[in-house]
Amino acid sequence: MPDPAQAAVAAAFARERWLLPRRYDAARARALDRFLREALPRAAFYAPYAGRRLEELPVVDKRTVLADFAAFNRHGTSLEEALAVATAAERARDFASTLPGGVTVGLSSGTSGTRGVFLVSEAESRLWAGILMGQLMAPATLRLMARRPLRIALFLRANSNLYETLGSGRVSFSWHDLTTPLAEHLPRLAGTDVLVAPASVLRRIAEARPAGLEPRQVVSVAETLEPDDETVIAAAFGRPVEQIYQATEGLLAVSCPAGRLHLNEGHVHVEPEWIDTTRFHPVVTDFTRTTQPVVRHRLDDVLLAAPAPCPCGRPGRSIAAVLGRADDVLSLAPLDGDRPVPVYPDVLRHAIALAGDLGDYRVEQHGPQWRVAFTTRDEAAHARVVAETARLAGRLRARPPDVVPMGWPAQAPDAKRRRIRRMA
Ligand SMILES: [Zn+2]
Numbered sequence: 001m002p003d004p005a006q007a008a009v010a011a012a013f014a015r016e017r018w019l020l021p022r023r024y025d026a027a028r029a030r031a032l033d034r035f036l037r038e039a040l041p042r043a044a045f046y047a048p049y050a051g052r053r054l055e056e057l058p059v060v061d062k063r064t065v066l067a068d069f070a071a072f073n074r075h076g077t078s079l080e081e082a083l084a085v086a087t088a089a090e091r092a093r094d095f096a097s098t099l100p101g102g103v104t105v106g107l108s109s110g111t112s113g114t115r116g117v118f119l120v121s122e123a124e125s126r127l128w129a130g131i132l133m134g135q136l137m138a139p140a141t142l143r144l145m146a147r148r149p150l151r152i153a154l155f156l157r158a159n160s161n162l163y164e165t166l167g168s169g170r171v172s173f174s175w176h177d178l179t180t181p182l183a184e185h186l187p188r189l190a191g192t193d194v195l196v197a198p199a200s201v202l203r204r205i206a207e208a209r210p211a212g213l214e215p216r217q218v219v220s221v222a223e224t225l226e227p228d229d230e231t232v233i234a235a236a237f238g239r240p241v242e243q244i245y246q247a248t249e250g251l252l253a254v255s256c257p258a259g260r261l262h263l264n265e266g267h268v269h270v271e272p273e274w275i276d277t278t279r280f281h282p283v284v285t286d287f288t289r290t291t292q293p294v295v296r297h298r299l300d301d302v303l304l305a306a307p308a309p310c311p312c313g314r315p316g317r318s319i320a321a322v323l324g325r326a327d328d329v330l331s332l333a334p335l336d337g338d339r340p341v342p343v344y345p346d347v348l349r350h351a352i353a354l355a356g357d358l359g360d361y362r363v364e365q366h367g368p369q370w371r372v373a374f375t376t377r378d379e380a381a382h383a384r385v386v387a388e389t390a391r392l393a394g395r396l397r398a399r400p401p402d403v404v405p406m407g408w409p410a411q412a413p414d415a416k417r418r419r420i421r422r423m424a
Pocket of ligand 1: 257258262311318
C-alpha cells in the first residue's frame with residue numbers, strides 16, 4: 001500500500017520531469033491565474049486585491065511581511081506564535097514540531113539583522129521536494145534509483161520533518177547538522193550518491209576527501225558558489241558542481257549541464273528589478289505556496305542575467321550566477337560626479353584572485369575603509385591586494401579604497417559564509 005505522502009512527492013516529481021516542458025507557457029499562465037484568483041485572497045493582506053492582475057499587486061519585502069505577519073498567511077498565525085515554535089525546535093535541534101494543521105515554521109538566516117520567517121504546509125513541502133528532485137536528478141542517478149535505494153546526504157542549518165516524510169524504499173536521506181563539527185560527519189558519508197551542502201562545506205569535504213565518498217552528484221546550496229571553490233570541489237570529486245538557488249521565497253533556480261541556473265519558472269514567476277544592463281534583484285511570486293503566499297517579494301540578492309537561449313535547450317530564462325546580496329556590493333568614491341561607484345562581488349573577487357593565493361579571505365567595508373583578512377602567512381599578500389584594488393578602482397573611475405588589515409571575523413558554525421560584506 002503506497003504511503004500517500006510518498007505518492008504526492010512522486011506525482012509532483014513525474015509532472016516536473018515529463019509534463020511541464022511540452023506545455024510550458026500555457027500551464028504556467030493557467031497556474032498563475034488560478035493562484036491569484038483562488039489561493040491569494042485567503043490571506044487577509046491580499047483580500048482587497050482579489051481578481052487583480054499580478055502587476056497591480058504591491059511589491060513587498062521581508063520587512064513588510066514581518067511587520068504584518070498574521071495578514072500574510074491564511075491561518076492568521078501571528079509572528080510570536082510562529083517564532084515560539086521555530087526557536088523551540090532550533091534550540092532542541094528537533095524539527096518535528098508543527099503549528100496546528102501540520103504547518104511547519106522555517107527560519108532563514110538573516111545575515112543583515114532580519115531573519116525571514118515562513119510557514120509551509122505538509123502538502124507544500126512535498127510538492128517542493130518533488131519539484132526539487134525532478135529538476136535535480138540526473139538520468140544516471142534515476143537509473144541507479146531503479147536498481148537500489150539512492151543515498152542523499154544533506155548538510156543544512158535546520159532539519160525539517162520533510163526529510164523523514166521523503167525517506168522511502170527508493171531514497172534515504174541523511175541529515176547533517178551544520179552546528180556539529182564536520183569531522184563527526186565525515187565517516188558517515190561513505191556510499192553517498194548525492195551530496196548536498198553549502199559551497200564552503202563542500203570545499204572542506206573536498207579537501208578532507210573522506211574514504212568511500214564518491215558521489216554521482218555534488219550540489220551546492222545556500223551560499224554563492226565562487227569560482228575558486230568550484231574548481232577545488234569539481235577536481236576533488238571529478239564532477240561538475242551543480243547548484244540549487246533556494247530562498248525563503250521558494251526554489252528559485254537549479255543549474256543545468258551548461259553551467260547556468262534556470263529559473264524555476266514552472267512554479268515561480270520572477271520579475272527582474274534591473275540594477276544595470278545585466279544585474280538585477282529578483283521580485284518573486286511563488287504560485288505553489290498558499291499557506292503563506294509569496295507574491296512580488298523583492299529579494300536583496302543580486303543576480304547576473306544570461307542571454308537566452310541556453311545551450312542546454314531548456315526553455316525559459318536563465319541566470320549566469322547569483323552574485324550575492326545587496327550588502328555584498330561595496331562602493332567607492334567616484335573620481336568625478338557624486339554618485340558612489342558600486343563594486344559588485346563578482347568583480348571584486350576577480351580582482352582579489354589577481355593578487356595571487358591568499359588562502360581564504362574576508363573583505364568588510366566600513367565607510368571609506370576596506371578591512372581585509374587572509375589565511376595565508378605570505379607577508380606580501382596585503383600589498384598585492386592594495387595594488388589590485390587600486391587598479392580596479394582606476395578601471396571603475398573611482399578613488400582607491402583605504403585597505404587595512406583586520407583580525408579574522410568570528411562566525412557562528414551554521415551561518416552562511418560571506419567573504420565580502422558592506423558593514424557601513
Ligand atoms: Zn541550460
